[in-house]
Amino acid sequence: MFALADCNNFFVSCERVFRPELNGRPVVVLSNNDGCIIARSNEAKALGIKMGDPLFKVRDIINRHGVTIFSGNMPLYADFSRRIRSILRESAPQIEVYSIDEAFLDLRGVDNINFDSYAKQLSLRCRKYTGIPVSVGIAPTKTLAKIAAQLCKSYPKLRGGCFMHRKEDIEKVLRKLPIEDVWGIGRRSTPRLKDIGVNTAYDFCQLSEEWIRRNMGINGIRIWRELHGIPAIGFESSASAHQSICNSRSFSSEIYDFTELLEQVVKFAAMTAEKLRAQHSVCSRLTVFAYTNRFHEQEIQQCGHISLPLIEPTDSTIDIVRTCREALSDIYVRGVGYKKAGVIASDIIPSEGRHLSMFSAEHNARHSRLMQTIDKINSTTECHISVASQGMNAIKANSLHRSPHYTTSWEELPVVKIL
DNA sequence: TCTGGGGTCCTAGGACCC
DNA sequence: TCTGGGGTCCTAGGACCC
Numbered sequence: 279m280f281a282l283a284d285c286n287n288f289f290v291s292c293e294r295v296f297r298p299e300l301n302g303r304p305v306v307v308l309s310n311n312d313g314c315i316i317a318r319s320n321e322a323k324a325l326g327i328k329m330g331d332p333l334f335k336v337r338d339i340i341n342r343h344g345v346t347i348f349s350g351n352m353p354l355y356a357d358f359s360r361r362i363r364s365i366l367r368e369s370a371p372q373i374e375v376y377s378i379d380e381a382f383l384d385l386r387g388v389d390n391i392n393f394d395s396y397a398k399q400l401s402l403r404c405r406k407y408t409g410i411p412v413s414v415g416i417a418p419t420k421t422l423a424k425i426a427a428q429l430c431k432s433y434p435k436l437r438g439g440c441f442m443h444r445k446e447d448i449e450k451v452l453r454k455l456p457i458e459d460v461w462g463i464g465r466r467s468t469p470r471l472k473d474i475g476v477n478t479a480y481d482f483c484q485l486s487e488e489w490i491r492r493n494m495g496i497n498g499i500r501i502w503r504e505l506h507g508i509p510a511i512g513f514e515s516s517a518s519a520h521q522s523i524c525n526s527r528s529f530s531s532e533i534y535d536f537t538e539l540l541e542q543v544v545k546f547a548a549m550t551a552e553k554l555r556a557q558h559s560v561c562s563r564l565t566v567f568a569y570t571n572r573f574h575e576q577e578i579q580q581c582g583h584i585s586l587p588l589i590e591p592t593d594s595t596i597d598i599v600r601t602c603r604e605a606l607s608d609i610y611v612r613g614v615g616y617k618k619a620g621v622i623a624s625d626i627i628p629s630e631g632r633h634l635s636m637f638s639a640e641h642n643a644r645h646s647r648l649m650q651t652i653d654k655i656n657s658t659t660e661c662h663i664s665v666a667s668q669g670m671n672a673i674k675a676n677s678l679h680r681s682p683h684y685t686t687s688w689e690e691l692p693v694v695k696i697l
Numbered sequence: 698t699c700t701g702g703g704g705t706c707c708t709a710g711g712a713c714c715c
Numbered sequence: 716t717c718t719g720g721g722g723t724c725c726t727a728g729g730a731c732c733c
Contacts (some may be wrong), residue, residue, distance in 0.1 A: 462732080495708070
């Protein structure tokens with residue numbers, strides 16, 4: 279059996295831990311710049327507010343119903359996520375962290391326990407220790423476990439835990455499950471399936487494997503098998519290093535000036551280098567992009583995008599910043615208002631075992647020592663060291679409704695500029 | 698006025714090889 | 716007009732996820 283532990287309305291639930299008076303009230307959490315809705319309480323969902331709705335388009339509903347809004351507070355959510363993961367780790371032989379608010383538990387080899395009460399107890403435990411409501415679904419495959427967890431959200435009498443394993447029970451659930459609610463069936467496949475009369479997960483199961491392979495490829499086959507109770511999606515207990523790392527933001531208003539845009543890109547570059555070092559990787563390719571506002575259709579659109587291979591793989595903030603600076607000057611166009619920019623690191627390999635030329639060994643050793651020192655200072659002291667070209671201004675963004683850093687306090691620290 | 702950020706995997710097609 | 720047969724590797728784009 280596999281379990282899925284899925285936090286209900288996760289970002290909203292984190293905010294509610296410190297604002298219990300908001301339980302039972304409509305609440306939403308916003309993306310960067312307070313742009314879009316990225317989390318909703320059940321009450322907000324009931325008002326018709328959709329995931330991804332721009333705030334300005336649902337302003338009326340928000341004002342009319344007194345919906346409480348929060349700017350996203352990612353450090354807070356990451357901290358809750360960490361606490362819940364530690365509870366899950368104590369409760370299962372192996373866990374696979376799937377996202378900030380979901381983890382699979384590998385229960386293969388676990389027997390002689392009552393899975394239904396295990397699921398309910400695990401949910402209760404998470405709630406008791408963190409204040410976050412968590413749905414736990416248990417089933418023979420990951421896809422079915424997802425569906426079981428979904429059931430917990432619809433049926434409170436399940437008390438947060440659902441064990442779904444009997445063939446007839448599974449069939450009953452799949453007959454009622456809209457095809458678009460199946461994990462892996464997205465917005466492109468849904469209309470194609472509905473066109474041929476496949477409206478539920480059960481209908482999908484009745485299709486021939488051959489049809490699925492021809493029309494939906496290997497992923498379709500995996501979904502089909504999983505729904506039939508045959509595990510087809512692997513279990514990854516150890517988090518593998520990311521194959522690409524992207525840092526990008528939309529700005530609260532357009533940036534025209536090169537130096538100002540460069541400051542932002544340098545920040546993304548530095549964040550990228552830090553993430554590379556955190557996973558003990560180096561990258562051999564950097565992509566820098568800078569876009570105009572795609573919603574202002576009447577204005578000139580510029581989608582600057584450049585990808586540069588690096589002669590030597592690196593994790594050095596200094597090298598990465600330098601390359602990104604050159605890249606940006608190649609794509610920057612004077613007189614254009616940039617609304618979004620970012621840096622992507624790819625061709626990522628472990629830092630151990632990378633090949634260095636005889637000319638670069640010394641350069642590299644120096645950078646490596648410097649980066650280690652900076653990372654150590656930044657993680658263990660109340661100072662923050664960064665490259666001077668980042669400038670002294672924060673990333674240009676709005677977040678007018680952010681909650682306090684209740685459990686994390688690394689922000690608003692003294693800043694030291696070097697280099 | 699206002700529109701998120703960060704990933705993964707698969708596939709088709711092109712370039713190139715013999 | 717018509718144009719072999721088989722392979723590999725790379726990349727861009729599609730589709731999906733949270």
